[in-house]
Amino acid sequence: xxxxxxxxxxxxxxxxxxxxxxxxxxxxxxxxxxxxxxxxxxxxxxxxxxxxxxxxxxxxxxxxxxxxxxxxxxxxxxxxxxxxxxxxxxxxxxxxxxxxxxxxxxxxxxxxxxxxxxxxxxxxxx
Numbered sequence: 525x526x527x528x529x530x531x532x533x534x535x536x537x538x539x540x541x542x543x544x545x546x547x548x549x550x551x552x553x554x555x556x557x558x559x560x561x562x563x564x565x566x567x568x569x570x571x572x573x574x575x576x577x578x579x580x581x582x583x584x585x586x587x588x589x590x591x592x593x594x595x596x597x598x599x600x601x602x603x604x605x606x607x608x609x610x611x612x613x614x615x616x617x618x619x620x621x622x623x624x625x626x627x628x629x630x631x632x633x634x635x636x637x638x639x640x641x642x643x644x645x646x647x648x649x650x
Contacts, residue, residue, distance in 0.1 A: 525599060525600050525602065525615075526600070527596070527600065530592055530596050530599050530600055533588065533592065533599065533615065533619075534588075534589055534592040534593070537585045537586075537588045537589040537592070537619075538589055540581070540582070540585045540622065540626075541582050541585045541586055541589065544578045544579070544581055544582035544585070544626070545582065547575075547578050548575045548578050548579060548582075551571050551572075551574055551575045551578070551633075552571075552575060554571060555568055555571045555572065565639070566636070566639050567636040567637070567639045568636075569636075570632050570633060570635055570636025570637075570639065571633070571636055573629075573632050573636075574629045574630075574632045574633040574636065575629075576629075577625050577626070577628050577629030577632065578625070578626065578629045580625045581621075581622045581623075581625035581626040581629065583607075584618050584619075584621045584622035584625065585618075585619075585622045586607075587605065587606060587607050587618050588605070588615050588618050588619060588622075590607075591605040591615065592615075598615075599615045602614050602615075602616075605618065606618075
């Protein structure tokens with residue numbers, strides 16, 4: 525990985541951290557509008573699980589961005605990086621973890637959004 529790729533990875537990670545932060549705030553706002561619950565039951569649990577998964581994804585992105593800002597040579601040399609003393613994965617692996625957590629969160633959010641209409645249909649049918 526050359527220095528230009530490292531710069532792009534840094535900007536990419538910063539963008540994702542901002543995106544995840546905005547999505548978490550939106551999800552929490554969606555879960556509680558005007559001091560009362562906007563989403564009830566299992567759908568609400570899905571909102572909080574999604575926010576947790578996005579938080580973990582942001583932490584993985586933060587691992588990449590903070591390592592680049594402190595020790596870009598570790599990323600260039602494809603060394604294992606991580607928070608504190610937990611250095612187990614390369615930057616590319618952390619990026620894969622970040623993306624996996626994000627898409628898992630999106631999947632949980634979709635299930636949560638579909639849960640409400642499905643549960644209302646099941647109540648009518650049964």
